[in-house]
Amino acid sequence: MVARNRLRQGHRPEPGRRPAARTNGSNGAAPTHAAPRAWRTLGIRLPRLYAHCRRLGAIQIDRLRLVAADASLRLMAGSLLVLTTAAVTTIAVTLLLLGVTGGLSELLAGRLWLAALLVGIGALTTTGVALWSGLRWRSRHRLASLRRRHEPQPAATPAAAPVTAGTGSHDDS
Secondary structure (H helix, E strand, O other), X not given: OEEEOOOOOOEEEOOOOXXXXXXXXXXXXXXXXXXXXXXXXXXXXXXXXXXXXXXXXXXXHHHHHHHHHHHHHHHHHHHHHHHHHHHHHHHHHHHHHHHHHHHHHHHOOOOHHHHHHHHHHHHHHHHHHHHXXXXXXXXXXXXXXXXXXXXXXXXXXXXXXXXXXXXOOEOOO
């Protein structure tokens, strides 16, 4: 038990009792000689923690590099696929138009220039009509969706009366 002095409000042991061991905390759990040991442990663990953090940072950087490399590889493969498809389609359309031109020139008594002119006009007309109709459809679709979005909502209608079983008429009660 500790006796208090009214003037100093300090602790002093009762006569005949030994003073208790000094502690760091207010709960009295850790004695003061544990502090140097805790600092030694912290000194040992901090470099390990630093090394782990550096490894984790390096792993995250490598992961980002792999994601970027994968994305760029997919982009290059997609670009190559689009270019190859465009080239093959262009060759196929050119050969088709040359065949149509050759067949038409036979019908026009060997006038290749006239057949090429007619096929060219037909190809340009077909392309123009397809573009015009596509743009017109897109414009109509966009206007219809804007109208649906901005038109006022109708007022809520009252629910229909339930149909009575067997008669097929509405229940008026």
